[in-house]
Amino acid sequence: MTAARPTLVIGTKNYSSWSLRPWLLMREQGVAFDEVRLPLDTPEFYATIGRWSPTGRVPVLRDGELAIWDSLAICEYVNERWLAGAGWPADLAQRGHARAVSAEMHSGFAALRGECPLDVVRRTRDPIGAEAKRDIDRIGVLWRDCRARYAGGGAFLFGAFSIADAMYAPVALRIESYGIDVGPVERDYVATLLSLAGMREWIADAQAEQAGKRDPAR
Template sequence: MATTLVIGNKNYSSWSLRPWLLLRHFGVAFDEVRLPLDTPEFHAEVGRWSPTRRVPVLRDGELTVWDSLAICEYANDRWLQGRGWPADLATRALARCAASEMHSGFAALRGQLPMNVRRQPNGYRWDADAERDIGRVQELWRGLRTRFGGQGDFLCGGFGIVDAMFAPVCVRFRGYGVRTDDTASAYMDAVFALPAMREWDAAARAETERVGADEA
């Protein structure tokens, strides 16, 4: 049965990046359908893939999974033999806390600093709510890296779902010129060095569509 991941623009779609990066990093085979956001093509096609008319959505045979974290969890069970989360129970619990916090929180950061891979810092500023989100992200990264840094370059050692959830934040911090501490900077370098992340980055920069709301 065919496996298909439907995504938005690689330049803009932060939610699409998360499961795509996880699947590609772990070598899971899938067909990719890209629907450019805010276009007639998107509105004409998305309904036949996604019950929410949003991306990403995974179609695995007759099963449809339509949430980014749920797709990652499904992939972990279906193809990764649990490798998407740390093996240690306590470490896994902390990784899930961080991933869930990203999935449900940081509204000011996501709203005011939309993901745009091609973006270069231009002096744009955000408000105090977004600054608090930025501080909390770095606090979270610092805590996990301090505890688990000896086990690898990522938040809980090796790359996993929690890192896929924060990959778009790395793009945001880079594009808006967010000042990061040494721990955050080193972590971002590790994320951007991933072959799968480099592949996404190159494809995003090659896209020509523009979404005005994400070009602040």
């Protein structure tokens, strides 16, 4: 039997892009959950993660005795378990498109990830390399195409907020942190993501984490 309230185990909010994705989906869709946050790359993390995750990584969702790891797998489970399918667009063609867009994010854009790791509080405008720029350009193509097709349904990639938006939320934070130049459609979409209550909460928690590191009294 599964528990009434699941537990989402995540990493440091300033750095853990993979954790943000299912966390944001659950927050924005009103799924009640307990949060366990483990500081990445610390003795505490390595001493604790084994009791939560079979892979030794975050994020992992615990629903009773069941463990679901991998950010996209968690989103899919949440969609079926608590959202009655509302995490994806209702239309079959849009749903297929949203899954393809999300899978490309899940498995691709290695150059952008490597050169611009998530760092929520960072603010810089150093130029990015050619390979990371190609990733940003491809993401821009995806975003502009979605907005052109589905803008009539709302401000997100497929109109209403969906798993696809949760998957790209860390990119919005990277664009802010690294001062990456993007076009007006992309800028508007970044602003839409950053205005979400869940994103504002995540950013505030990341800022508090980093402030705590600088506070000698803590």
